Amino acid sequence: KDNIKALRLLWNPMCDEFLFDINMMECGDYYTKRKVLSIISAIFYPLGLLGPVIITTKIFMQQLWQTKLDWDDLLPHPLLETWKNIYSTLHILKDFRISRLILGRGKIVQIQMHGFSDASEKAYAACIYLRSITDTGFCSVNLVCSKSRVAPLKQQTIPRLELCGVKLLARLASKTSQILNLDIESTFLWSDSTIVLAWLAAGSTRWKIFVANRISEIQELNSDAKWGHVHSEDNPVDILSRGEAPELL
Numbered sequence: 001k002d003n004i005k006a007l008r009l010l011w012n013p014m015c016d017e018f019l020f021d022i023n024m025m026e027c028g029d030y031y032t033k034r035k036v037l038s039i040i041s042a043i044f045y046p047l048g049l050l051g052p053v054i055i056t057t058k059i060f061m062q063q064l065w066q067t068k069l070d071w072d073d074l075l076p077h078p079l080l081e082t083w084k085n086i087y088s089t090l091h092i093l094k095d096f097r098i099s100r101l102i103l104g105r106g107k108i109v110q111i112q113m114h115g116f117s118d119a120s121e122k123a124y125a126a127c128i129y130l131r132s133i134t135d136t137g138f139c140s141v142n143l144v145c146s147k148s149r150v151a152p153l154k155q156q157t158i159p160r161l162e163l164c165g166v167k168l169l170a171r172l173a174s175k176t177s178q179i180l181n182l183d184i185e186s187t188f189l190w191s192d193s194t195i196v197l198a199w200l201a202a203g204s205t206r207w208k209i210f211v212a213n214r215i216s217e218i219q220e221l222n223s224d225a226k227w228g229h230v231h232s233e234d235n236p237v238d239i240l241s242r243g244e245a246p247e248l249l
Contacts, residue, residue, distance in 0.1 A: 009045060011100065018098045020050065022090055031083060033064055034071040043090065048146035049098050051125065055148045056086060056243035059122050062150050092246035103132045103182075104140030113177060113187040114141075116230065116237040117169035119161035123150050125240035126169035128176050130184075144180075147172050148240050162193035163214050165241065166200075170218040173225065189222060190230040192238075200227055 003010040003019060010019040022043060040057045043050070060083060067079065075083060103111070112131040118124065127146035133139050147168055151161055169189055177184055191197055199207060204216040232238060239249070 009047070015097075016100045018049065018100055020045070020093045020096050022093050024091055029074075029080060031075050031080060032072050033069045033075070036064060036075070036083060037061065039087070043093070047144075048127070048148070049143070050093060050096070051127070051146040051148050052239045052242075052244035052249050053090070053093065053246050055123050055125065055150070055240060056245070058148070058150045059243060060086060062153070066153070089246045096246075099142070102130050102142045102144050104134050104138055106134035106136060106138065108132050109135050111182055111184050113173065113184050115169045115173045115187070115189045116235055117162070117165035117189075117191050118232075118235050118237045118241040119151075119158060119165040119193075120241045121151060121158070121161075123148055123241050123243070124161050124165035124168060125149070125237050126165060126172050127237045127240060128172055129236075130180075130182075144176060145172065146237070146240055159193060159195045160210065162191065162196045163199065163211065166191050166193070166196050167214045167218055170221045170225075174221040187222065187225040188228060189225045190228050190235070192230050192232045192235045194229060197227060197229055 003012050005011075005021075010021050011017075012019060040061055043054065043057065045054070048054075063082075064075075064079065067076070069075070074080075110133040114129045114131055115126060116129075117126045125146065125148035128144045129141055130144055131139065131141045149164070149168060156164075166189075169191075173187060173189060177187070199211055199215055200218065204212040204219065206212075207215060
């Protein structure tokens with residue numbers, strides 16, 4: 001059966017998988033800011049399933065804006081080579097297949113939500129997984145969605161960026177639980193930043209405005225969530241905050 005297209009996603013109903021349609025446009029060395037931004041906007045996907053690849057293009061877009069080029073100016077040589085390296089691998093995304101199923105098959109007796117956040121000097125990010133257990137004891141863990149943001153041009157400390165990542169996670173977890181409308185027994189939110197977890201444990205009143213405002217929003221959005229520490233090497237959202245090439249993803 002033919003694939004069904006919705007929200008820039010292709011869905012194959014026979015195997016119940018998401019596929020990705022990337023329209024490649026070869027322009028040689030004649031890439032302008034207008035052309036590059038057009039290509040980058042065309043590979044956006046609302047669920048963030050290609051997040052580690054897309055954040056790489058977002059970071060490049062930020063670099064492009066910093067050059068203050070006019071819309072139809074050709075890219076200078078260093079940026080052109082960087083862009084060509086990124087663009088030459090995007091066709092690999094056509095081979096990606098991601099299951100639409102986010103719960104295990106069978107009678108579900110328990111559902112947990114697990115969210116992770118991370119930050120680097122270039123970006124911060126969050127992702128959500130559902131962990132479901134059936135009446136036979138089978139456990140299934142599936143990625144639901146992710147979000148990422150490029151770090152602001154005004155330089156911030158890593159703890160502050162980690163805090164921004166945790167706030168992004170808090171918003172994503174709250175929104176996801178509302179949209180899914182499932183009987184989620186418990187929510188676990190994880191960060192590899194011990195500093196941010198200490199800020200959360202102490203509450204918002206002890207800190208200056210930047211930290212206090214964000215801690216207050218995080219606690220309000222996820223008052224029932226259990227916060228925990230995850231080691232950086234075990235944090236699945238690590239590649240989303242740093243970016244990853246399609247062939248390695």
